[in-house]
Amino acid sequence: MIELTGHSLTINQLKRILIDKEKVSISEKSMQKVRESRYAVENIVADKETVYGINTGFGKFSDVIIDQEHVEKLQLNLIRSHACGIGEPFPEIVSRAMIVLRLNALLKGFSGVRAVLVELLAELINKNVHPVIPQQGSLGASGDLAPLAHLALVLIGEGKVYDGAGKPVNAAPILTDKGIQPIVLQAKEGLALINGTQAMVAMGIVNYIEAEQIALDSEWIAGMTIEGLEGIIDTLHPAVHEARGYQQQMAVAERMREWLEGSSLVTKQGEKRVQDAYSLRCIPQVHGASWQALDYVKEKLEIEMNAATDNPLIFEEGKLVISGGNFHGQPIAFAMDFMKIAVAELANISERRIERLVNPQLNDLPPFLSPEPGLQSGAMIMQYAAASLVSENKTLAHPASVDSIPSSANQEDHVSMGTIASRHAGMIIQNARRVLAIECICALQAIEYRGVENAAPKLKEKWNKMRKAVPSITEDRIFSEDIEKVNQALNPLINTSNFIEKGSYIS
Incomplete structure (x- = not known):
């Protein structure tokens, strides 16, 4: 069980909550801060002070x-009116992450909600009740208003949740079946639930979990390509990378040396050629740069997942109530745009290695790795597919954070578009993993x-393990199915126990 404090949640802990469905508990010290904050709100209401x-x-x-x-009606109207999300829902794992992150933010004790509300959020997590939350409709400032409003609907017994089999159903009967009692929102509570960056951060953390695995998988897959092309091992010598000084570049080179240790397929400078193409020679430099970006993204996500991002914030036992702008998603918008570029580049260089594996003008392998060149096309169109995916990624990698459209009659005149950035990063990740799957099949x-x-x-x-997922190419077949099998094998969010039963999970 993971104890939530509002201050100490890590991505590794969140992975356990999301993937292993580990339950959460609430720190008593944090709960006391929640009670003190709520007491301050009640005093403000009783004294008829005017506070945003x-x-x-x-x-x-x-x-x-x-x-x-009319204070209760105000909060109810807020949630219903703001629940105007559009399009396909976020993946269920992202919905679960949003609940955890919203709960963790409220536990900081600056939001003025009741203890019963934070306990209800914890109950949703521990009983696996996940709201259905449309992906589109957030500007990424004033918080992720529309997505979080759909989360908040479930707390009042409205909206939709997943039924356990991934199907959206009305929330009310599921709450009844699970023994969960909806609440009536009191002063400040509706606003405290929806002012925050938890949609973009939840999507961002799931993205990071997948992107980190893609970066690791890209190294051993690239190692296989080096062997398949009899690449030059000298370029991985530690002296080369120490001379430049980037820690991530040195780490990639070290892991690549470990993967290739004992290989009889690699060559030395001058044995077959003096230099390899950049897509082989510069793997540590290019992959290392992507790792630098991912390290930056991880740092920002772990700050934001423990941040107070609603408005107003309550300090000094209610003596100081400040309307600020911590809900503005600019730090995460930048991080997600940076992640998009980093992952897109892993796919870009992978596609170039695919080309070197299949192009008979660039190697001495059978053309397009075909068992009968001419009669059978082999991997020819797999390279087309990879090229299509990396081209699509270049469009998706356009930074969302450079855009802003004023809202609320120009009161909210600069917004982050961070949720768009996080969604597009997710799309790039899915494309990139499939490009790596194609490189893996070819290698x-x-x-x-x-x-x-x-x-x-x-x-x-x-x-040997990957051959359990995809057999050798002895004749042309529907390679789309092979690509998807390898894609699933590389996906860290796949239910591993189910996959092992199917005989296709690759550790």
């Missing part, structure tokens, strides 16, 4: 004072032509 979000309208309506008897075949017995021991082990 407690007894005023929202956005451009912030100057409209709301009578005390498996190339090593087979060279002689699997000559491969490095660690890569020979990978070769």
Whole structure:
């Protein structure tokens, strides 16, 4: 069980909650801060002070004072009116992450919600009740208003949730079946639920989990390609990378040396050629740069997942209530745009290695790795597919964060578009993993032509495992199915126990 404090949640802990469905508990110290913050809100209401979000309208309506008897209706209207998400829902794992992150933010004790509300969020997590949340409709400032409003609907017994089999159903009967009692939102609570960056951050963390695995998988797959092309091992010498000084570049080179240790397929400078093409020679430099970006993304995500991002924030036991802008998603928008470029580049260089594996003008392997060149096309169109995916990624990699459209009658006149950036990063990741799957299939075949017995021991082990997912190319077949099998084998979010039962999970 993971204890949530509002201050110490890590990506590794969140992975356990998301993938292993580990339950959460609430720190008693943090719960006491929640109670103190709520007491301050109740005093503000009782004293009839005018404070944004407690007894005023929202956005451009912030100057409209709301009578005390309408405070509950104000919060209900807020959630219903803001629940205008559009399009396909976020993956269920992202919905679960959003609940965890919203709960963790409220536990910081700056939001003024009741203990019963944070307990209800924890109950949703521990009973696997996940709201159905449309992906589109957030500007990424004033918080992820529309997505988080769909989350908040479930707390009041409205909206939709997943039924356990991935099907959207009305929330009310599921809550009843699970013994979960909806609540009536009180002063400040509706706003506290939707002012935040939890949609973009939840999507961002799931993206990071997948992108990190893609970066690791790209190394052993590239190692197989080096063997298939009898690449030059000298370029991985530690002196080369120490001379430049980037830690990530040095780390990639070191891992590549470990993968290729004991290989009889690699060559030395001058044995077959003096230099390899950049897509082989510059793997540590290019992959290392992507790792630099991913390290930056991880740092920003782990700050944001423990941040207070709603508005207003309550300090000094209610003596200081400040309307600020911590809901603005600019830091995460930049991070997601950076991630898009980093992952797209892993796919770009992978596609160039695919070309070197299949192009008979660039190697001495059978043309397009075909078992009968001419009669059978082999991997020819797999390279087309990879080229299409990397081209699509170049469009998706356009930075969302450079755009802004004013909203709420120009009260909210600069927004981050961070949620768009996180969604597009997710699309790039899915494309990139499929490009790597294609490189993997081609590299498996190339090593087979060279002689699997000559491969490095660690890569020979990978070769044997991957061959359980995709057989050797002995004749043309529907390669789309092969690509998807390898894609699933490389996906860290796949239910591994189910996959093992099917005999296709690759560790």
